Amino acid sequence: xxxxxxxxxxxxxxxxxxxxxxxxxxxxxxxxxxxxxxxxxxxxxxxxxxxxxxxxxxxxxxxxxxxxxxxxxxxxxxxxxxxxxxxxxxxxxxxxxxxxxxxxxxxx
Numbered sequence: 001x002x003x004x005x006x007x008x009x010x011x012x013x014x015x016x017x018x019x020x021x022x023x024x025x026x027x028x029x030x031x032x033x034x035x036x037x038x039x040x041x042x043x044x045x046x047x048x049x050x051x052x053x054x055x056x057x058x059x060x061x062x063x064x065x066x067x068x069x070x071x072x073x074x075x076x077x078x079x080x081x082x083x084x085x086x087x088x089x090x091x092x093x094x095x096x097x098x099x100x101x102x103x104x105x106x107x108x
Contacts, residue, residue, distance in 0.1 A: 007037055010059060011049040012078035014041065016071040029069040033057050048073070054081070 014026060023041045026048060030039035035056025040049045050062055059075050066073035 006054060007051055008054045008081045009049065009051045010062070010078050010081040011047050012059070012063070013046055013074040014048045014066055014071050015046065015074065017041075017043050017046060019043070022071065026066055026069050026071055029065045030062060033061055033065045036062075 017023060017026070020043065023043050026041045027039050030036055030041070030048060030050055033052070035053040036050055037053065038051040041047070042049075048062075048066065052062070059078055059081060063073035063075040
């Protein structure tokens with residue numbers, strides 16, 4: 001019998017980034033946290049998004065990794081994850097509904 005491993009995804013603001021080297025450094029520090037499956041850092045939105053095993057890592061450890069890299073993790077503004085006391089749930093986003101295409105040409 002195989003067990004299913006829970007993976008959480010959390011996003012939180014990161015302050016102090018100025019270039020791609022900053023992004024690479026933060027990504028590397030987050031990836032080195034035990035339990036992190038994937039880390040993505042976006043310079044334009046100043047956000048880190050991390051997929052992790054909540055049994056091995058938590059938002060505090062992720063924030064500490066960003067701080068160790070020399071940047072400010074705003075984990076109090078995190079979105080996602082399973083720990084409601086620490087992480088705020090993300091609002092639902094409605095998907096756009098596409099209208100059928102209309103043709104401007106007439107059948108001959």
